[in-house]
Amino acid sequence: MSFHLPPSALDWQAKVRAFVDEELIPWEIEAEMNGGEIPPDVAARHERIAIGLGLSRMDVPVAYGGLAAPVLDQVVAAEQIGRVTNALGWCYPEAQGWMFEACSADQLERFVLPMMRGERHFCYAITEEGAGSNVDDIVATARRDGGDYVIDAVKWHVTSANLADTILVQAKMAEGRNAGTHGLFFVEADATGISTVRNPAYSHTYRHHHPILRFDGVRVPAANLIGREGEGMDFTYAWFRRERLMIAARACGAAERLIEEARAFAATRVVGGVPIAEHQLVQAMLADSVVDLHAARLVTYEAAAAHDRGLDVKALHARCSIAKLLASEAAGRIADRAVQIFGGRGYMRENVAERFLRELRVDRIWEGTSEIQRLIIANGLMKRGLAGTIGAS
Ligand SMILES: Cc1cc2nc3c(=O)[nH]c(=O)nc-3n(C[C@H](O)[C@H](O)[C@H](O)COP(=O)(O)OP(=O)(O)OC[C@H]3O[C@@H](n4cnc5c(N)ncnc54)[C@H](O)[C@@H]3O)c2cc1C
CATH class of the missing domain: 2.40.110.10 (Butyryl-CoA Dehydrogenase, subunit A, domain 2)
Structure with missing residues (x-):
């Protein structure tokens, strides 16, 4: 199965990729060497640009000044944000769709819309x-x-x-x-x-x-x-679904960057008179990484598209778990292989693979561990059957 992104998603992909490449990636090593900090004026500039691009209002209804972007577009944008280390991509607050269903008009005015504008965090x-x-x-x-x-x-x-x-x-x-x-x-x-x-x-x-x-x-x-007393878990589940899908997207972005960097290194690093890319054991690490990313990305895009098709919320819950489980575990493996391909250089904090190896680890823990995602998927399977969990073949 291949996945054809619509023009709107390709547009987001191009503009967020340019932002990440030109504005964020250049600050990674400075952040790594300074406890995560970058100059405040640079952080402010990043937020300004991200908000200007529309990233903080992608999930906001049009009636509130949002873009109501398809979830697939949002996932494609998040994937690009995932290509940068040191959480430099977390440079803007985000008003989320569920908030517009859950919050009162007064709460939207005081909390949610200011988030969309970057006035609240x-x-x-x-x-x-x-x-x-x-x-x-x-x-x-x-x-x-x-x-x-x-x-x-x-x-x-x-x-x-x-x-x-x-x-x-x-x-x-x-x-x-x-x-x-x-x-x-x-x-x-x-x-x-x-x-x-x-x-x-x-x-x-x-x-x-x-x-x-x-x-x-x-x-x-x-x-x-x-909302009302007793509804807290409903909103937290909505938060989990979104965050799990976006973690999957960012993990795919990280995996893509790692493969691109490892490929470039393998093509130029000469050992024993030949580029290491000619050593078949190195080729195997690259090939396994491509397979991991391809699968994770397809499943993540499909989970996003299922949101846009209006799939039932319970089925979506399992789809988001599948995407997070697959993409976070795949990205962890890819980061580990990338470190290996870089050899000693891959263990230096100035190397992107070293940073991603540490940073991606938590994607298997937060917003529900990999074990919890498996429980959710198994629960969906037992309640709704295989077709109800991943769709009919
Ligand atoms: C860097 C970081 C940032 C975070 N940010 C936030 C945040 O902003 N807000 C917030 O509220 N939380 C946040 N968390 C918390 C995060 O969501 C939890 O750490 C996570 O849900 C796991 O909970 P726990 O650490 O208590 O592990 P535990 O629940 O104690 O689990 C320990 C181990 O037991 C396993 N386990 C537990 N239950 C089962 C089971 N039923 N079957 C099989 N295995 C099981 C787990 O998978 C895990 O391997 C963050 C965590 C980290 C590390």
Whole structure:
């Protein structure tokens, strides 16, 4: 099966690729050597260009000033963003389609549309010390008190919290008839009672940190509850679906860059009088990488196209898991082979393969580990059968 991208997707591919090549990739080594940081004026320029391209509003309905781009176009754009290391591609906030179904007009005005314009930056706090793979194990609570909710929680690995002014926090209702159900809240990052417990170092070198945050009796206006009490998980599943698909897309982009770089190196690196590309064991590593990428990309594009065809949401959930599982595992293998092809140079932090080897590892962990994706796929198979999971042949 080959996949013909429509003109709109090819257009996104070309313009985001040019942005990544000309503006972002040149800053990778500077970021790697400086704890993820690049000069603030450069970071601001990157955000300005990304927003100017329309990346922050691809998933936004036209009525709100968005582009309502097909999911396939969004995946193709994300794939290009994945070609750059050090998360330099995470240079713009993004308003997501599900928010326009879930949020009140007031929330759209105060939080979501400012994200689309780059005036607000958000992070998502679900995971806790005792609750990762099983979100229902969270012990964070939200207690209603007059016109407010009062949130108590300790959230782990809160990505981008150091750059965010808005935190989406998931908690369980502490009391009342919805006690024990989930709620999702917009919380201002400077609200009284929020503190950083610790800011651990991780394998990659990003300016986006993942601190542990404490919420100690944090008062949030009741108007900041997204949807109703008990609906929190629905929105988090919508978030997971989108993020899993976009992780798959970015993994494909990383894999493409790795193969291109390894191919160029193999064609010019001479060992024993011949380019290493002539050694069949090196050819095998390149060939296996091409096969891995081809499969991952086709499945990712097809999952995106299934969204655009309006496939049932439960089937889409499994499709996103399939894409994430396949693409993240494939990209990990490709990065490992690329390091091997580069030899000693592949172990230097200035080498793209070394950086991707570390950076891609987390794609098999976050937004649900590979094991959790397998459980979702198996669950879909048992409930909806093979055709209901991957479509009829
Ligand atoms: C860099 C980074 C950034 C992150 N950013 C965020 C963020 O912004 N917001 C947020 O809320 N979270 C974030 N996370 C958390 C991430 O989503 C979790 O780490 C992930 O879901 C796994 O949870 P856990 O670490 O608690 O592992 P655990 O749930 O403790 O799992 C440990 C191991 O057990 C396996 N396991 C668990 N249950 C099963 C099962 N039923 N069957 C088989 N195997 C199982 C897992 O696959 C894993 O291998 C981030 C994590 C990292 C590393």
